[in-house]
Amino acid sequence: MTYYSYVRVRNPKKQPVSDRIEFRANYKSDWVNRYCERRYDQIDAVCFLARQARSPFGWSSKQFLSVFSKQQRRVFWEGRDYGIHYGLSIPVLSIDAGASIVSFTGQN
Secondary structure (H helix, E strand, O other), rough: OEEEEEEEEOOOOOOOOOOOOOOOEEEOHHHHHHHHHHHHHOOHHHHHHOOOOOOOOOEOOHHHHHOOOOOHHHHHHHHHHHOOOOOEEEEEOOOOOEEEEEEEEEEO
């Protein structure tokens, strides 16, 4: 795997919603800036699944994206321009209903 990332996808109960994304990664800085500025965490298909998932899941193919909206697919295709082609994501749930996701991603 080439990259890793950590994204908070759901705040714990009783914690106010922040207008800033909690995002840590070793992706190219241009992608991190774009992702954060456009708040892609709100529409990213991987983040969407992480809000509901209870076990790790992989992603990469057109078949994976086929059930998502055009807007969600666009985030994925833009990520490819920055070297993000496939990944394994692990949801991390907290006792107070918060959720995050740790992903390990790679290139072709």
